[in-house]
Amino acid sequence: MLSPVVAGVDGSAESLAAVAWAAREAERRDRPLHLVHAWEWHPRRQERELAGAAQRHLARRFLDRAEERVRAECPDVPLTHEQTEGPATAALLKAADQAELIALGSRGLSGFTGFLVGSVALGVVARSTRPVVLVRAGEEAADEHLPAADESAPTDSGYRDVVLAVDLDEPCDEVIEFAFEAARSRHARLRAVHAWHTSAAVGLGPGEIALVEDAWQGEEWLGFLKAVLQVWRDKYPDVAVLETVVDDKPTTALVRAATGAGLLVVGHRLAERAVGPRTGPVTHAVVQHVGCPVAVVPHL
Known part of the structure; x- marks a missing residue:
């Protein structure tokens, strides 16, 4: 089985840009695309079940939006997804271990073009044994050309x-x-x-x-x-x-x-x-x- 291109999904504009970039890269490499969303939640014990259900619903919405973006960009790319509870860095590193590469979003710095790289992205970059591609919000297919x-x-x-x-x-x-x-x-x-x-x-x-x-x-x-x-x-x-x-x-x-x-x-x-x-x-x-x-x- 071919190793996939992986993209992290968190519902943000920058993660959607990373998802779209990953879809195009999967198409270029003739690889499947795998979307990963992870959350870490620490509610009080009596609220855990309700909070978990709400978080799973939110995760599903994030993944649905990401899948819509993929289908708009590259409708023929084979696509799978997963959602998991736990530290995002650990979940993304686990997915990256089996991947061709992993794409993550980073915010553009206000005032000039660039990245504001969060702790999750930096943690993945520092520890991943596979290539990590950082994509800024607003990146589109035309920007590659x-x-x-x-x-x-x-x-x-x-x-x-x-x-x-x-x-x-x-x-x-x-x-x-x-x-x-x-x-x-x-x-x-x-x-x-x-x-x-x-x-x-x-x-x-x-x-x-x-x-x-x-x-x-x-x-x-x-x-x-x-x-x-x-x-x-x-x-x-x-x-x-x-x-x-x-x-x-x-x-x-x-x-x-x-x-x-x-x-x-x-x-x-x-x-x-x-x-x-x-x-x-x-x-x-x-x-x-x-x-x-x-x-x-x-x-x-």
Whole structure:
């Protein structure tokens, strides 16, 4: 049985946008779609039965709305759903373990485009062993496509770029493969970005300082990036690839690169820290501030 694309449902506008994105992704990947709604309720004992019935009714309404959105977007996608009582993060992580990927909604930040990522979404991103895609409220099918040159529908035009964040200090196959597969399924260009920092000076010995030429260092990084991606170019010959190296902070470079993109793909190392699972600083900052959907791909 094919693993499904999973979407979390909570009745909000952002979760409906994630459901619609997940439906389109399931269609692109020829996978079924599975909707999950979870609630956590702590009523007084004498009220538990009544409160549970009310919550189940509300869950059914949320799922019905989500199913209507799916059928409007992708009527032929196989669809299942579940509702469960318990911590939402735990329920979504359980569903994600059996999934191709999981899509969750995030609110747009007031004042500028971006994400306000709640505790549930961050908990899933930090712990999931499968890719997690964060989708902002208002995201629609047309947003994945390039502006049409004529009066045709925006969805008749090609897809916007898939942007891949590459850490050349430790390139990760899982992250790179996800991005190439996303670009292939969309017939989109893949734009691979690596950010590097200028070394102001390098000491060669007592009293000897040599400045490193920025252009030369950039060419070195670009050559390395092309070498890392060559095996993936060979595996995905139909995917057009543009390699870019940027002398800038990684967060700044990725937010800028994601402007006008259809999807940003970043990695997340699964590692237990003293304070427990959490996202790294670059991933955390990126998912807060970009406008397009963000795929966070876990790796060891």
